[in-house]
Amino acid sequence: MDNKNITKILKLTIQLMELHEENTFKVRSYQSAVNTIDRGDISLEDLDQEGLQKISGIGKSIAEVILDIQETGSHPYLDDLLEKTPKGLLEVLEIKGLGPKKIKTLWKELNITSTHELMEACQSGKVANIKGFGEKTQESIIQALEYMEANLGKWLYADIEKDITSLNEKLNQAFGKEKVSITGDYARNLEILENVEWIICSKDRKSTLKEINQIDGLKYDPKKSSPFNWRGQLQDKDLDIIIHHTDEEHFINEKLIRTGSKGHLLSPLENQETLGTFFKSKLFSSEEEAYKEAGLAYILPELREGQFELEWAKKGEIPDLLIYENLKGILHNHSTYSDGKHSLREMAEYCKELGFEYLGISDHSQTASYAGGLDVNKVQKQQEEIKALNEELDSFKIFSGIESDILLDGSLDYPEETLASFDFIVASIHSSLGMNKKKATARVLKAIENPYTTILGHPTGRLLLRREGYPLDHKTIIEACAKHEVIIEINANPWRLDLDWRWVHYALEKGVQLSINPDAHEKAGFLDMKYGVLVGRKGGLTKDMTFNAKSAQEVAEYFEKRKEKIKA
Structure with a gap:
């Protein structure tokens, strides 16, 4: 439990305190502690109660709360607040621009306890009729809910980078670095990701599947998997993982096809054949060789988006990118x-x-x-x-x-x-x-x-x-x-x-x-x-x-x- 995770739990406590209209002085004491931790340069991880209380803005009760969070990931007061809060309201609290006081009004006046119920109330015009809301607020809530729905199950590259690096190392150890390759959106360094894909080259699919299932941190989904790919999730995150199986002969072809975006693969070559079709037409010993035979300079994975990269590659003028x-x-x-x-x-x-x-x-x-x-x-x-x-x-x-x-x-x-x-x-x-x-x-x-x-x-x-x-x-x-x-x-x-x-x-x-x-x-x-x-x-x-x-x-x-x- 580092400072960031501790303040996250304290901030949730503050939100629920405001939702339930708890004592304002108590709210301020929690907020003061959060401000102190955010602005300070002291790690809370190794401090005991005496050490915590020496920090300005952290009193005895908050110090005890922090120790509970470090030990259990929660604290009794938060548990009590969560017990009397409808679970769906926690999702409503995540809506940007909609504070605990307004959420309390929605809960008490319209009995809204989930984002689904909130959307229905907005679409029927009920939210606009509540004092202090109006049409403009109702429309902004609808937009926020639609945005949340559209981004469900998506992750920032930075938020999963450590997990993916760790998993990639485990796959390399299990199958050999030369036989494992990250592909798809992650290989192109996209800023938002819905899944992460790998290709594994091996002769025996059954033994490959068995070895993948033994890797810590993965959760297998047999219903979505097939003889040619393993599908599941990272155990600690709602992030889909897809691992494709291929033989050694087609390893480079698979890398090319599964790394390039649709726009990149549909890009026409001089003979009007698409790049993707060309990549499937024959075997290659390397990705560099494939692009060369297509009459192109080698295109780095992060550029394979179907934008300007083929114009550069046709002219052989791909510059050195910033490092x-x-x-x-x-x-x-x-x-x-x-x-x-x-x-x-x-x-x-x-x-x-x-x-x-x-x-x-x-x-x-x-x-x-x-x-x-x-x-x-x-x-x-x-x-x-x-x-x-x-x-x-x-x-x-x-x-x-x-x-x-x-x-x-x-x-x-x-x-x-x-x-x-x-x-x-x-x-x-x-x-x-x-x-x-x-x-x-x-x-x-x-x-x-x-x-x-x-x-x-x-x-x-x-x-x-x-x-x-x-x-x-x-x-x-x-x-x-x-x-x-x-x-x-x-x-x-x-x-x-x-x-x-x-x-x-x-x-x-x-x-x-x-x-x-x-x-x-x-x-x-x-x-x-x-x-x-x-x-x-x-x-x-x-x-x-x-x-x-x-x-x-x-x-x-x-x-x-x-x-x-x-x-x-």
Whole structure:
């Protein structure tokens, strides 16, 4: 039970306390403990009650609760709350934007105890008639429920990566590395997955099936399986696992067919034969040989999406894609000045420890009061600290930035003189997300046209599997960024991955630089950079088009020239 899992259980307790209208002082004590754990840098795992009580914000009763959670995964008070809560309401509590108080109203007034009942009540118009709800709230609930339903059983790549790596190692040990291959969506590094597929090469299907069933962590489903494939799930996750069986002769053919997307395999060759048909037409000794015989340069698995990759491969011009080691610095990060967990110094020292040359700090701007946005005085204080740290840290550079809210009319936060004081500005939308395409595009366009905007942050505001982003005219936005020389962020947070990789190639065609930014709110957030690299590569991102593959000196010169251009 690490800090993350402990706070998850405490947050559920808070939700249920609010649902049942428990003592507000008790709710605050739990919330205070959560805030302390989230902002602190102390591991709770090895602390006894005395050690827990030494932490500010954690009293005797909460310390006892944490110890219970560590021992059993729950605590008596939560068990009592769960006992008097209809099970279906736990799913309703997961709906974004619908808090415990409103859920209590739905429960008591309409006897709603499940997402199914909630959808029926919305569709019949009953929810809109409740005081404090209305048509707009009812429609947003319907949209949230539809989104949840559409994403049922789906997982983020980052959330299953460790499990899949572990399972892959077990399969390699059982059958030999050269006879096992991950295929399908996972092999192409897709950001959302419904299943993970493997191919195993062996002569004896029965013994293969028997060995797979002996691997820890797998749950066999005989009804869905066949003599040619094993189907089941990861025991700890509702994730489908499919393991195909093939002989040695057809191993490469199977890899090619099962790794490429439908669009990739249906791509026509010069003789109008599809790539997939060609892959089935003869035997190959390697994937490289197969592409060569098809008259193509070798296409990496992550590019096999049926987009631009065949045009590249036909010309033999597939460039070297960005790799993690190309990155020289980390931009768009938050510290304790706003809603970050670690101090500016801690963020900078850890960034340096990871081997990077620079850190771009971009805490929230003043309008984002919910996230501790910086007023002008705090901006000045932070910039003074940055100056002092830059003198102390010698070869490492901290750039002074801000994540400026794009306001409702498209303008940036702060007066012009404050905007001019930063090295760079990440412009992002965080409020009034329920816009139509025309309004959202116009709002973002105005921000792009602002000369102080350096980077467009998480362009659609999406949270994968949680909420759809606001609709944008991507072509118009990308073309505007090209015109005004605005960098577009690929937000590397696994919940965002925004700009979507499907638009990366278009941005590159228009000459727009992209920046892999983690949007880190703590030191561990820096490690998300690898997910930004993965999706950047899917869109064909190269080192020379990645802004933060520049050195600290190159970035400093870029920022300075941009500021001089504004003054002129």
